[in-house]
Amino acid sequence: MPADEKWKANMEKVAYMKAFPGLLRSWDQLIGKTVEAVLPLKSKTGSAAVICTDGSFVVVPLLSPEPYELGEALQAGRAYLEPKHPEAYAGYDHLLKKDQEAQRTARMENILGAIQNNVEQIPELKDRLAQLVKEWK
Numbered sequence: 110m111p112a113d114e115k116w117k118a119n120m121e122k123v124a125y126m127k128a129f130p131g132l133l134r135s136w137d138q139l140i141g142k143t144v145e146a147v148l149p150l151k152s153k154t155g156s157a158a159v160i161c162t163d164g165s166f167v168v169v170p171l172l173s174p175e176p177y178e179l180g181e182a183l184q185a186g187r188a189y190l191e192p193k194h195p196e197a198y199a200g201y202d203h204l205l206k207k208d209q210e211a212q213r214t215a216r217m218e219n220i221l222g223a224i225q226n227n228v229e230q231i232p233e234l235k236d237r238l239a240q241l242v243k244e245w246k
Contacts, residue, residue: 131165139167 126132133139142161150156155171174182183190183201191198228234 131161131163133165133167138165 144159145162146160148158150158157169158166159169160166
């Protein structure tokens with residue numbers, strides 16, 4: 110088979126697979142469906158085919174969410190997940206507050222450090238800070 114025929118045959122196969130009945134293309138198409146099987150794919154470690162009872166399916170990548178994605182998912186899914194995992198959400202809320210307080214403290218320390226490191230090079234900094242403190246009172 111000549112190379113161009115092989116290329117055409119492959120393109121035809123790919124187009125057919127992409128139009129295969131039941132292939133879902135967005136997550137919202139899974140709403141209300143029941144998962145029948147999750148089949149690991151050998152071609153890429155961690156990927157899987159999720160097969161639904163109605164014959165629809167989706168191919169998913171490795172489930173390794175970034176921390177920001179996981180945090181957003183926990184917030185977005187809270188109404189659904191918290192009733193089933195109340196202790197886990199209580200722990201998460203505690204750690205979230207702890208992280209926010211640590212971030213606030215670190216910012217304050219950075220600001221104070223910057224002032225201390227620059228006060229000798231910028232003599233008017235002391236006066237300007239004193240003015241700001243008076244304005245805030």
